[in-house]
Amino acid sequence: MPRTADAAGSAKPRQRALSGGVGLAEVAAHAGVSEATVSRVINRKYGVSVSTREAVERSMRSLGFAREVRGELVLLLVPDLVNPIFAQLCNAIESELSPHGLRTVLCPVHPGTVQERDYVASLADTGIAGVVFLSSMNTLRNTDPGAREMLESRGIPYVSVNGGFSDAAAPAFSSDDWRAAELAVLHLFDLGHRRIGMCAGPVGNTPADRRVEGFVQVMDRLGLPDPEDFVVRHHYNVEGGRYAAEELIPAGVTAIVAGSDEMALGAVRAIQRRGLSVPGDISVIGYDDSPLLDFTNPPLTTVRQPVDRLAEHTARGIVALIGDRDVPTDEEYLEPELRLRASTGPVRSRGRA
Incomplete structure (x- = not known):
């Protein structure tokens, strides 16, 4: 000065x-x-x-003082904006923060890489008010903690969405992935399905690991044998769902629970390429409730992430931290919701696998 x-x-x-x-x-x-x-x-x-x-x-x-905008930026570290669910979350968080005079900056990253640290390092001096780890490095085990340590050293608050840091006292707000798997399996079980497979995300991804745990737990509880044998792990995209389904179909599954809507659509493609129908031969259920699912062929049954409530809790947490107010640091789990469409139906015997 x-x-x-x-x-x-x-x-x-x-x-x-x-x-x-x-x-x-x-x-x-x-x-x-x-x-x-x-x-x-x-x-x-x-x-x-x-x-x-x-x-x-x-x-x-x-x-009559109007606060300057400098120092009122909130970084959203997000895997990508190609997946519609992340775009929805970013828009919802921005809408919640805007009335508080906070502006968001979207930072597309590859989770667990130096991109997250580079974004924080390059923008920290511009007046960051806070950071949201939105399904980025907070969802992976054994990642470089550089970005988080830089925030902590500068006293910049942060929150996490869909997975918290086990070694940090910071708020985290997540969709209940165990419950999401349970909702999907119970729906299929009620339709008569007993050979249920799962196209899951990669090992070491927190939401994917939690959904697999939930899947295995509810299958065991229902008395269905060897549920671990019906779990195939792959990437969170259409190709990953297709490859995983191609392993499950010969095993005689009558239903598939997918780790994302994109994986579910990939599974539908694999089923149809074998001359089978959805849901006539194999039912498929996704996760996220991305837009336009009413217009897929068939319209996709899915478990909906509570996007609006995740955004509301995230914004409330970051605003409280910026205002030096105490915020609980235990991870908070929000209830997902089953959305029924046309890709699931009653089981019927398959004469061709």
Whole structure:
């Protein structure tokens, strides 16, 4: 900050002019605090009590001060925007944060790579208010902790979506993946299916591992033998679902639970290429509830991620952290929802596998 000399020749900070010509000293005097405290509130820094922050913000409103946008950016570290579910989550989080004067910056990354650290390093000095790990490095085991450690060293708050950091005291909000698998299997079981397979995401991916656990647990509970033998792990895309289904079909499955809608559509393609029908020969159920599923052939039954509630909880958590308020650090699980369409139906014997 530039410095000037007073009448006695000593140096003192020049008052920073706020909007409308209001200076730090005026806000500080009105709120009964120091100029340094006002500066910390303006820049959303730690070390200010809730009551003091509220007093300063009341003075700002009373004096007609509109907070500058610098320091009000929230980074969304997201795997990609090709998958519609991530685009939905980003839009929903942005809508929740906007009324609080916070703006989002989308940072597409390959989870677990240096991209996440590079985004944080390059943007930290521009005034980041917070960061959301949106199904990025927080979903993987044994990843480079550089991005998270950089945030912690700078006192920048962060939250995680769909998987938390086991060694960090930070909020996490996740769809209940165990429950999602349970909903899918119970629906198929009620339709008479007993040979149920699963196209799951890759090993080491937290949501995928949790869904596999949920699948195996409910299959065991229903008395269905050797559920682990009917789980095939592959990539979260159409090709991954197709390859996984091509392993499950010869095993005589009458239904497939997929780890994502894209995997489910890949499974449908594999089934139809063998001259079989969905759901006549094999039922298929996805996960996410991406847009346009009503228009696939057939329309896809899926387990819906609670996108709106995930966004609401995420925004509430990051806003509270930015405001120096306490937020529970235990991972919170939100209930998914079964969405019935035309890709699942009653079991019937298959004469050709």
